[in-house]
Amino acid sequence: MTATGILEIEAKGFGFLRQIKSNLNRLPNDVFIPPPMIQEHGLLAGVELEVTAQQEKDGKVRAQSVQAIQGMPPAAWQAVPRLEDLPAISPQKPIWLEREPTGHSQRLVDLFAPLGEGQRALIVAPPRSGKTMMLQHIAAAIAANQPEHQLYVLLLDERPEEVTEFRRSIRGQVFSSSYDDNLGNHLRLAKLVLEFVKRRTEAGKDVVLLIDSLTRTGRAFNAGQQGSGRLMTGGLDARALEVPKRIFGAARKIEHGGSLTIIATILTDTGSRMDDFIFEEFKGTGNMELVLDRSLAEERLYPAINLRSSSTRREELLFGEATVAHQKLRRAINDLPPKEALQKLLKLLAMFPTNAALLREFSK
Incomplete structure (x- = not known):
């Protein structure tokens, strides 16, 4: 399955995809983003992610791979400068x-x-x-x-x-x-x-x-x-x-x-x-x-x-x-x-x- 949402990164390094239509609230069915995926792609809080996801045995949904970041291929997004670095x-x-x-x-x-x-x-x-x-x-x-x-x-x-x-x-x-x-x-x-x-x-x-x-x-x-x-x-x-x-x-x-x-x-x-x-x-x-x-x-x-x-x-x-x-x-x-x-x-x-x-x- 494919899932999209806005990434919120928790203090322990993992994240969840929050939904704009749900006021970015924390919901039980939010897609889980594991720390290695965040580190691999250099993901930042607030990015819009499109991921492939799978439902686990405990009922929670976990991301398997990143398809797009801010509507761009992951490699293209990683080349985008951060706001503070732009003139x-x-x-x-x-x-x-x-x-x-x-x-x-x-x-x-x-x-x-x-x-x-x-x-x-x-x-x-x-x-x-x-x-x-x-x-x-x-x-x-x-x-x-x-x-x-x-x-x-x-x-x-x-x-x-x-x-x-x-x-x-x-x-x-x-x-x-x-x-x-x-x-x-x-x-x-x-x-x-x-x-x-x-x-x-x-x-x-x-x-x-x-x-x-x-x-x-x-x-x-x-x-x-x-x-x-x-x-x-x-x-x-x-x-x-x-x-x-x-x-x-x-x-x-x-x-x-x-x-x-x-x-x-x-x-x-x-x-x-x-x-x-x-x-x-x-x-x-x-x-x-x-x-x-x-x-x-x-x-x-x-x-x-x-x-x-x-x-x-x-x-x-x-x-x-x-x-x-x-x-x-x-x-x-x-x-x-x-x-x-x-x-x-x-x-x-x-x-x-x-x-x-x-x-x-x-x-x-």
Whole structure:
């Protein structure tokens, strides 16, 4: 028999093939991959394997030989460089979100904090500022405008109903470990999804990973940390953020290759010293920040984006010839308080059916 799946390697050196359609969960009938097979082919966690397999007398299924790795012959895959060894460049190809005149969230992101292939983007959000809805809008726009991109969502320690809402609202694969799952599952899923998207990027694919949220991911790894003997602000272990930083830091555009775009939410102003420290550790590590404002959300001004605080590094690479018009637009709101700036832009979006039409007005 032939079997396919995503390889998860256990601490003792053996592995199992997990199924994407089953949320990469551990299942009794997962195909067993013996250590010699992993060593022979230099297999890495997260690769998609096609193997011949046989059911043993005890009912378990064991791989007999490797037929393909990431859709390639084993020898061809072994020649593929690892993500960390590939040259990374600044995002240059835009991922435009604009779909329709009424999509204000997507249009404002395009105008003030554009996304590009390989972006490392933070959505900075206080509680009840609309971060989950913003992430869903971004996911829906990417799925519609860039169907060739492979879209994945990682939800850790989220409410089960939000997981269901995500699965129903976007055309992408949602990996989730909700708050009623155990801590060990949070940690293994986060690590496996990281390796999974890295393997796809190494193979030349354009991958987008949305994470909600880095704060909860950091909390989970802090709770699961064995202890370095050194506690930091708010009870955070000194090594707790090593894996979350590796996850977020994996985003990059490979020169003449694929891309891994990561868009992650992070919480602020929660009243938790630990959350504040997690935010400070990630602040400035991205190359795009979209800042949400709770005061705008409380006045029912959506999307509650603080336009002056939101930006993308090297935005001129994405804006191209329209850079001057974008700069004029930003200067038009630079001296305004967040509320007035957002109200002015919402009026402009209502006046002009597309961002292109709006920018033409500012290029005169």
